[in-house]
Amino acid sequence: MSLDGLNFILEKREVVPTVSARDLLERAEQVEADYRRHVRTYVPISRVADGSGDQLSVERFERRVIKHVKEARAPRGYLTAEYGYGKTSTALYLWDRAEKENLVVVPPFQMLHLPDLIMATHGWIRYRLGTTRPDLVDRADRLYEDTTSMSLKKAAQESNASETTLRQWVKQGRFLLDLQTSDYLSYFDSATKLVQEAGFDGLIILPDEIQQYIEPQMRSGAGDPIAPFFNLIQGLATREGYLCFGFILVIPLKEIGIIRDARGRGDLLDRMRELSLDLSTVYDQDFAKRLWNKLADEFGFSDIASDIVRPETLDALGEIASRDDLSNGPRTVINTFRRMVQRYQSQGYAQTAAYTPIDLVDDLLSGGIQFSGNNQIQNVTRTALQSGIVRADPERYEPALKLAAAYPNNGVPLTVQRLYGVDAALDELMRTSLGDLVIAVGPIDQHGVTLVGLDRVQVQREWLPQTIRDFRRAYSETHNDTRDRAIEVFETLLETRVFKGWKVVKRQPSTFTANRSIVFEGEFQAFSSRFPNRRVQVRILWEDEERKDAFVEGDVAIEYRLSIHRDLEHEQRRRMAQEVTFDYENHIAIVPINLMYVRPEGIPQQIQQGLQGVWSPYDLSPLVLMNIYQMLEEKRADGLIPKQDDQYIKPGFQPDLLDTIMRDLFNAEVGAGLGAAGERITEVVVERLLDERYGNTYVTLMAVGNWRNSLQKYGAALERLENRYQRRGEIEVEGTKGEIADLMVVSHTGLDSFMRVFGTLLKLDRDWPTQRQEAQGERGAVKFTLHPQEQQIMTWLRESSDTREVTIGRKQHQLKCIELGEVYQRSRDLGYQDDETAQLITLLEKRELAEIYQQHLLREVPSEAPDVEGVSSQLAALEQDLSVLLDGFPGNSTLIGIQTHAETWRKTINERLQSGTADPEFIYRLGRNIKLRQTDLRNFAEDARKNALKQAETLQRSQRPVNQHHLDSLDRPIAGSVSYVDQVNVLRGALLRQAFSVRGEVENLRRELEQSVSALSREDLRYEDLVSNMQELERLTTRLETTNKVVQAFEQNYEHLTAWNRLVDQGSRLYSDLAEMENVARGEAEDFDALSRQIRGAISSQNNKLDILPNHSIYETQLIEIARRVREKRDNALNEFNERQQRYRSALTDSGLYRRDALNQPFEYNFSNPGESNRLLEQDIQEKVKLACERMQQLTTRELQNIKSTLSTPYLNDIPEEDRSNIKQQGTELQESAQQLLNHLEDCYKAAQDIQTIRDYPAHNEGSFGKLIQALTEGMSCLRDLERRARQLGSWLTEFELTPEQEQLLAHLNVEDLEESEDLIEWRGRVNCSDDEFWTNIRGLYEKRRIRLSVSRVRY
Secondary structure: OOHHHHHHHHOOOOOOOOEEHHHHHHOHHHHHHHHHHHHOOOOOOOOOOOOOOOOOOHHHHHHHHHHHHHOOEOOEEEEEEOOOOOHHHHHHHHHHHHHHOOOEEEEEEEOOOOOHHHHHHHHHHHHHHHHHOHHHHHHHHHHHHHHHHHHHHHHHHHHOOOHHHHHHHHHHOOOOOOOOHHHHHHHHHHHHHHHHHOOOOOEEEEEEOOHHHHHHHHHHOOOOOHHHHHHHHHHHHOOOOOEOEEEEEEEEHHHHHHHHHOOOOOHHHHHHHHHEEEHHHOOOOOHHHHHHHHHHHHHOOHHHHHHHEOHHHHHHHHHHHOOOOOOOOHHHHHHHHHHHHHHHHHOOOOOOOOEOHHHHHHHHHHOOOOOOOOOHHHHHHHHHHOOHHHHHOHHHHHHHHHHHHOOOOOOEOHHHHHHOOOHHHHHHHHHHOEOOOEEEOOOHHHOOEEEOOOOOHHHHOOHHHHHHHHHHHOOOOOOHHHHHHHHHHHHHHHHHHHOOOOEEEEEEOOOOOOOEEEEEEEOOHHHOOOOOOEEEEEEEEEOOOOOOOOOOOOOEEEEEEEEOOOOOOHHHHHHOOOOOEEEHHHOEEEEEEEOOOOOOOOOOHHHHHHOOOOOOHHHOOHHHHHHHHHHHHHHHHOOOOOHHHHHHHHHHHHHHHHHHHHHHHOOOOOOHHHOOOOHHHHHHHHHHHHHHHHOOOOOOOOOOOOHHHHHHHHHHHHHHOOOHHHHOOOOOEEEOHHHHHHHHOOOHHHHHHHHHHOOOOOEEEEOOOOHHHHHOOOOEEEEOOOOHHHHHHHHHHHHOOEEEEEEEOOEEEEEEEEEHHHHHHHHHHOOOOHHHHHHHHHHHHHOOOEEEEOOOEEEEOOOOOOOHHHHHHHHHHHHHHHHHHHHHOOOOHHHHHHHHHHHHHHHHHHHHHHHOOOOHHHHHHHHHHHHHHHHHHHHHHHHHHHHHHHHHHHHHHHOOOOOHHHHHHHOOOOOOOOOOHHHHHHHHHHHHHHHHHHHHHHHHHHHHHHHHHHHHOOOOOOHHHHHHHHHHHHHHHHHHHHHHHHHHHHHHHHHHHHHHHHHHHHHHHHHHHHHHHHHHHHHHHHHHHHHHHHHHHHHHHOOOHHHHHHHHHHHHHHHHHHHHHHHHHHHHHHHHHHHHHHHHHHHHHHOOOOOHHHOOOOOOOOOOOHHHHHHHHHHHHHHHHHHHHHHHHHHHHHHHHHHHHHHHOHHHHHOOHHHHHHHHHHHHHHHHHHHHHHHHHHHHHHHHHOHHHHHOOOOOOOHHHHHHHHHHHHHHHHHHHHHHHHHHHOHHHHHOOOOHHHHHHHHOOOOOOOOOOOOHHHHHHOOOOOHHHHHHHHHHHHHOOOOOOOOOOOOO
C-alpha cells in the first residue's frame, strides 16, 4: 500500500461509536458492515511496554482468549485502558480474529443494564444463524423467550400489563427485565450449545461502555451494580472444564478502581486477571516509534518514512504520549502522524523537510495537532517563551525551549541539543534559570533538560490525593460499603486503642437473632487488682438497630450505638453529642457515638493539608475519615500503594486519621457524666458496671499472675496440718516465721507476700517472736482461715434442702448436698470465675469440710471420724452405684472387678461387726479403698458418657435430611400445555403431603437426638440418667434406620415425579409441534389425544396416588414413539422440500446458467403453509430462468453487432479479394446462426413464462423443466461457439497497428477488466487533443477491435 493507504488509516474516525444491544437485535447486518470497515484499518502492536512483566500483548491476548474458549475453560477477563487508548478498536480486532477462528463473537456493545447481555447475545446469535443455519433461528428465539418469560410474567401480574406489551417495551428500552444470576448462566449454557450445534466452536461476548452501567447506580445509591457481576463471574467459574464460552469486559481503568474498592468484591478482578489486557502497558515511550515502523512496513512507505519524520521526533512524541497528564495517549500519536503526513504532502514530498521535535511543539502551540488534553505543554511553553531572558534574544532561546518542551520525561538529550545547535543556549539557561524555566531530568550521562512544570516528579507526588479524589466520586453516606468500612475502623479503634492488650475471644456478626459484637477478655490496669481477667461483650449497633441479644455474654456489656443523624441539619449533626447511660439491671452501658461529630477545634491542620483540593474541610467528619482510612487499608492489602507514598501514609497520615477519629467519637461531651474522655470513657464505664455488679460480693483470688501456684502451696500446707480443726481455721497453728514458711514451702519474704495478697486465707493470730524471744522458745501463730467465698459455699451447702442419709460408726448422719453446677453458677453470679471456684472447692475438700460425690454433687463431710458402720455405709453407697451401672453395662469387666472387691469387703465388714472388733488402721485403709473405687466408678461413668456422646453425635451426622430443594420444587405447580398436567399436579400434591409427613418424622428424630446429645454433654450426669440415656440411644439407633428408609422412599418417589414432570414437558413440546403441522400429522395427534386421556384416567382412578408414580415409564415409551413419528413426518416433509429445492438449484448451476454464489439463500420450509413454500420456490426459479434467457439474448445480440461491424469496416477493402470474400461468406453464415439462436432463446423464454413448465420437474433432466434446462444448455453451447467464431472473424483487424495518437488515447483508458467500462466524458477529460482528433481516434480503435462501444439514453 502506498502513502495514500496511510492517509486512509489516519483519516478514519478517532472514536469508534459503540452500538447498543438493541442495535445488535434489530440491525446486526449494518453493525457488522460498520465494524468490519474499521477493523480493516486496525494495526495491532505486538510488543508490550518495557518492564511490564507478564503483561500480554494484543495478539497474545487474542490468541489466549480463543484458545481458552475452544478448550472449554469458560474464560473470564477484561480489556482496560484510559480514554483515548483504543479499547473498543482492540475489542473489535479480537472480535474479527475470533470469528475467523469459527467462534460466534458478540461484538462490543453498550451495556447500560445487565439484561443487555441477554438481548445483545440473542440478537447476534440470531443474525449469525440466519446466514448459516436458518433452521436453528426458531430455537434461538424460543431460548430468548424462555429466559425472559418468567420476569415478564411476574411484571405483568404486578403491573396489569400484557406480556406482549412488556416484551415490546423491552425492545424499546422502556422496561428492564429482572433476571437472576441463574437465568444468565442457564442462557449462556444453552446459547453456547446452540452455536456448537450450528457448527461453531464456541461463543464469546464483549460488553463495552461498562461505566454507563456502574456509575449511575453508584451515584444514586440505588443499588450495588458490582454484586451481580461478582455472582455472574463466580457462576461462570463453575463452568470451567465443559463450557466453550468467553466473557471479556471492555472497561475503563477508573471502573477497575471502583470494583477494587467495592466491599467483598475485590477478588472479582483476581478471578479475571489471568485474561486481562491493560493497553497502557503497550503505549510506553517507544510506542510512537514502534507504531510508525509498523505502519511503514504494513503500507509500504518504509523507503520514505525517514523523509516524513526524524527519529528524534518519534522519541519526543513517545515521551509526551506516555504521559496521560500531558496527552491523550495513542490518540495524540495518531493525530500527530496525521499532521506529519499532511505536512509532507503539502510541501511537495520534499526530502529535506522531515518533521522535527520543534515542529511538533509548534503544532501543539498553534493547534495544528488536534488535542483534547489539559494543554499543560502549551501553557508551560508559552509561559517560558514570555520570560524576559527569552524575549531578549528569541532567535537563540526559543528553539532551545521548544526542543526542551518536546522531551518532558527524560529531557532533550545532549546529542539532540547538539544536532539542533541549542546546546549552548540550554547550557546558559541551566546556569541562569535552573528551577525557574528549565530543570535537569533523566539519566545524568544524557544531560537531559526539560521545562519546569513538565517534569514527571510533580505527577508522582499526587497518588494519595488522586486516589482519595477517585474514592470520593463513588462515596455516599447511605452506601452499605460506607457503613461497613466505618464499623471495621471502629472495631480497629476498639482493639488497638480502647481495649489495647485485651484478647478477642469471640466475634459475632450481625444476624437475625444477634447484634454484631466482640467479646474481649482482659483487664484495665487501674482496677486489675480488684477485677482481673474480665470478659466484656462489646455490641456495635448501627443507627436505630434494636437490641437482639437475649443476655450478656460475659461479665458486662457495652453497646456502642453508631449514628449519622441524617434527620438533622448539617451543623446540628456536627455538634450532636449524647452522654453515656447505664442499664445496671442488665449490666449494660449505652455509649452513643455520633459519626458526624466534629469537635469545636475542627479537623487537625495536617489532615486538612493532606486532603486539600480533594475534600471540602466543611464536609469532613469521622465517618469520612474512617472510610478513607479503611480504603487505604484495602489498597495496601492489594499492593496498590506505591512504596514511596506508603512511607508517609502508613506511619504518618493513617495514625493521624485514627487519632482524630478517636478524639471526635469519644469526645468530652460523651464522657461528661463520667469525668472522662477518649479511651478513659470505656475504662470508667467498665469499672462502674463491675462495681455495681460485683463490688460487694467479690474478693479475687487472681490478684497475682502465679495465683494458682500460690494456692497449690497453700493446699499442700493444709494437708500437712495435724488435724481438721487447724485446716478449717478454727484453731491456730503455732510456729516461728521460718517454720510456717517451711510449712508453706516459701521463703520469709514469700510468706510476707502471700499474707499480703491472700490475707483472707492466712491471718497472723499471734505476732512473730523476735530472735531473742524465739531463742527463748516463744512462737507466733497463724490461722488458715476460710476465704469469704468458701464460707459462702458452705452456707449454700448447709442451707440446701437436698439431704442424704449416711451411716458412720453405726450412727445415721443426715448430710447436706448441693449440685456442683449450682455452686459454679451462683459463684459466677457473684463475680467468680470457674477457675477460682474450682480452687475454692479443692480447698474445702482439703479442709475436710466438703467432698465431691458422684461427680455432680458437693456433700458436707461429717465431723465424726468414720467407724465400721460408717465405712459400711460408704460401701453400701458404692454397692448401690455398682448396681445402677451394671444394669446399663451388664458383663463389663471393670464393674465386675469392682463388684468382686465390694463383695469381699462386705463379708469382712460383716465379720467385724459381728465380732465387735474394729482395727482403726484397717477401717481407715478400707475407707480409703472404697473412695478409690468410687473414683474408679466416676472415671468409668465419664468414659461411658463420652463414648455415648460420640455415638449420639454420629447418629446426628448419619441422619438423612429431606432435601429442601425438593420441597421447594414440590411447592411450585408443574406447568405445561398438555391436558394431563392437572392430574400430574395431583400427584405432586400427594407427594408434597408425604414430604411434610416425612419431614415431620425427621424433625422429631432430630430433636430427640439433640436432646440426647444435650443430656450426654452434661459432665455431672447422674448414674441413673446415664443408664437411661444409653437405653434411649439404642432406641434412637433403631428409629434412625427406619426414618432414613422413609426418606429414601420419598426421594425415590420424587425421582418418579421428576419423570412425570418430564412427561409433561415432552408432551407440551409434542403438542406444539402437532399444532404447527396441522393436518400433516393428524393420526399422531389422535394417538396423542388418546394417550393423554389414558394418563388422565389412570391417575384419576388411583386411590393412593403415590402407587402410580413408578408407572411413568409406561406412558413415556408411548409418548416417545408418537414424537418419533411426528419428527419423522416433519423431517420427511422438510427433506422432500429441500431435495426439490436442491434439484432446481443444481439444474441452474450444473447447466452453467448460474454460479453457486450468485444464487439467493435457500428458502425455509413453512410447515404450517407448505403450498406457499413451494409457490415461492417455483416463482424464484422461474425468475432466474427468465433472467438467464434475457442475459443470453443480450450476449447473442452483442455478437451479432460485432459480426455486422466486422463486415462493414472500411479496412475490409485493404485485404486481398480472396480473404475478403471468405470473410463475407463466414459473416453471412454467422449472422444466420445468431438469428437462429435468438429464435431458440425466445422459445425458451416463452416456455419459462408458463409456471406449469417450472413445476413439472419430477427428477433430474426429466419433465418440462428438465427439457427447458437442456434447451438452454444447448443454447449456451451455441452462444459460446458463436462468440469464438465471431472473434476469429474479426481477429485480422487486431493485426492493424495503432497510430501514436491511438496508442496515447488507449493508454488513458482506466479499464483493466474486459467486463469493465468507463464514461466517455471522463476518458475525454484525460486526453490532450481536439474533439475531432478524439472522435477520429475513437473510430480507429473501434474498427481495429481495441475497444467496444455502448450507448444508452439519458434519463431525466
